[in-house]
Amino acid sequence: MSTLKNELDNAIRKRRTFAIISHPDAGKTTLTEKLLLYGGAIHLAGSIKSRKTQRHAVSDWMEIEKQRGISVTSSVLQFEYAGYRINILDTPGHQDFSEDTYRTLMAVDSAVMVIDVAKGVEDQTKKLFKVCKQRGIPIFTFINKLDHYGKMPIDILDEIENVLGIRAYPMNWPIGTDGQYLGVFDRRNNKAALFAADTTHGQEARSADIYEAASPELVKRVGNTTWKALKEDLELLDEAGEEFDLEKVAAGELTPIYFGSAMTNFGVQDFLDGYIELAPPPAPRDSSIGIIEPNDEKFSAFIFKIQANMNPAHRDRLAFIRICSGKFERNMNVWHEKSGKIIKLAQPQQFLAQDRQIIDIAYPGDIVGLFDPGIFGIGDTICDEDKKFKFADFPVFPPEKFARVQAKDTMKRKQFVKGIEQLTQEGAIQLFQQAGAGTESYIVGTVGTLQFEVLEYRLKNEYHVDIVMNMQPYELARWMAAKDGSEITPASLKGADRGMFVYDLNGAPVLLVSNEWALGWITDNNPNLLLNHVPFDKREV
Ligand code: G4P
Numbered sequence: 001m002s003t004l005k006n007e008l009d010n011a012i013r014k015r016r017t018f019a020i021i022s023h024p025d026a027g028k029t030t031l032t033e034k035l036l037l038y039g040g041a042i043h044l045a046g047s048i049k050s051r052k053t054q055r056h057a058v059s060d061w062m063e064i065e066k067q068r069g070i071s072v073t074s075s076v077l078q079f080e081y082a083g084y085r086i087n088i089l090d091t092p093g094h095q096d097f098s099e100d101t102y103r104t105l106m107a108v109d110s111a112v113m114v115i116d117v118a119k120g121v122e123d124q125t126k127k128l129f130k131v132c133k134q135r136g137i138p139i140f141t142f143i144n145k146l147d148h149y150g151k152m153p154i155d156i157l158d159e160i161e162n163v164l165g166i167r168a169y170p171m172n173w174p175i176g177t178d179g180q181y182l183g184v185f186d187r188r189n190n191k192a193a194l195f196a197a198d199t200t201h202g203q204e205a206r207s208a209d210i211y212e213a214a215s216p217e218l219v220k221r222v223g224n225t226t227w228k229a230l231k232e233d234l235e236l237l238d239e240a241g242e243e244f245d246l247e248k249v250a251a252g253e254l255t256p257i258y259f260g261s262a263m264t265n266f267g268v269q270d271f272l273d274g275y276i277e278l279a280p281p282p283a284p285r286d287s288s289i290g291i292i293e294p295n296d297e298k299f300s301a302f303i304f305k306i307q308a309n310m311n312p313a314h315r316d317r318l319a320f321i322r323i324c325s326g327k328f329e330r331n332m333n334v335w336h337e338k339s340g341k342i343i344k345l346a347q348p349q350q351f352l353a354q355d356r357q358i359i360d361i362a363y364p365g366d367i368v369g370l371f372d373p374g375i376f377g378i379g380d381t382i383c384d385e386d387k388k389f390k391f392a393d394f395p396v397f398p399p400e401k402f403a404r405v406q407a408k409d410t411m412k413r414k415q416f417v418k419g420i421e422q423l424t425q426e427g428a429i430q431l432f433q434q435a436g437a438g439t440e441s442y443i444v445g446t447v448g449t450l451q452f453e454v455l456e457y458r459l460k461n462e463y464h465v466d467i468v469m470n471m472q473p474y475e476l477a478r479w480m481a482a483k484d485g486s487e488i489t490p491a492s493l494k495g496a497d498r499g500m501f502v503y504d505l506n507g508a509p510v511l512l513v514s515n516e517w518a519l520g521w522i523t524d525n526n527p528n529l530l531l532n533h534v535p536f537d538k539r540e541v
Helices: 003-013 028-038 063-068 095-106 123-135 153-164 216-222 224-240 246-250 268-278 410-426 450-463 516-525
Strands: 015-022 076-081 084-089 110-116 139-144 167-170 172-177 180-186 191-194 209-212 254-259 285-287 290-292 300-308 317-325 333-336 341-344 349-352 355-358 367-371 381-383 401-407 430-434 441-446 467-472 476-482 500-504 509-513 529-532
Touching (some): 015 028, 015 095, 015 268, 028 076, 028 110, 028 139, 028 268, 095 123, 095 300, 110 123, 123 139, 139 153, 139 268, 153 167, 180 224, 180 254, 209 216, 216 224, 246 254, 254 268, 401 450, 410 430, 410 450, 441 450, 450 467
Parallel strands (some): 015 110, 110 139, 139 254
Antiparallel strands (some): 076 084, 172 180, 285 290, 300 317, 333 341, 349 355, 401 441, 401 467, 430 500, 476 529
């Protein structure tokens, strides 16, 4: 075997790339922070998000995020733990930013689902879970806030199985009674981890006291009644519960469940250790020339995110790539499939907690930020020029909110067009032009209304353009084609005035309507019409 192949195999085996998915407030930020704490990447928890005074995470780069106290854009955090390289792709939990989140999920090999023990499976979790399930990636579950009163562990398991339709295997089990758990029992290693009262409010990484199952010390410490109850629970799980099956985990059919509390640190290390052992290394990917194995010696990657203005002092635009195969080296030349150009990858960056650093080498599973000269788009493939191909397109989202947007000052039209086109390329918005209308205004489509605020903010701050925005009363977009292949025009479409007839950037006709009823009328009266939620050559999420 070649030495490069060996090097790749070793690097791949030691990599874990995942995202944390959850409903807002379930504790994703806190858990991320604690993983960094246990990974040694930070030394005191609270540096990511100082409670109350500074409600934002290291991932909150944009000013608007700080203002609103929510995380708008996904970020990447990397650290080493027990010889492994962990890449965590942060996903914003806010409903309005689902598109960015969904794309991030395209770049991971597994997902960690955080559930608040008191709230159970919530809406946003369901949506994100669905995407992970569609991708067939393994999902690990952390049931959080065990320091508080919540649902009974057994009920949470039922809820996960019934609501999400995935089988659940508790890797550990809470010891004690609701609201006063003493620790967790590790079912695979047959050991109990007990936690002393936390006087640091979870700021410091602590190790638990570990006891062998049924050791007299354990029974003495937890008390006879608690020990008996635990034993009964464990027996019941062994008899009536799921069997652990790593293949089912890998296929996304069974989720390993860890109980704990991110805030007080209990169960966090257990979770991290278990996750590293069981989560998959970087996986092969489908492409235009077949499956690309991560240990393929030829480099390849795809862009899953573009972020501008991360650091106002530098006014830069970064494209985040997920490396899929081969070895990444600074200053290497790669082929950019979309433009057909060879590009030199100078000044690649990686992110460790608060710092960016230039990197020289990276391997499959790693995320690297590249300076974007303005040619990269979401989903683009870059690869070795000796082995050219394209990864499968990202699924796209049907837009649901629409606004007419134009520059307040017509003299600034040039910057306006440049800004709006770049934001479209980043995938933040979708752009349409109304049939028959002039080019001074665009119709912008988004998945959520907050994107419009981001658009306004960014055009003002990055392109110095004030805009006028008028929300449109439409909620559905349908790409149109004729069954007989003829051209669909505002004149040929019966009832075109029941909505707005627009063209997308590729010139494909799209009808915006306000409800299903209007759509029904159009369908009934245009028997020759084919409709699609997204462009006909794209897949819908
Ligand atoms: P998110 O990223 O999923 O939105 O959640 P985040 O970590 O910000 O946590 C949301 C709230 O839940 C925070 O409280 C946080 O302190 C709390 N929390 C997280 N993990 C635990 C846990 O294990 N136990 C308990 N009891 N609470 C937890 P907050 O009041 O909104 O903010 P703060 O005052 O703590 O900053």
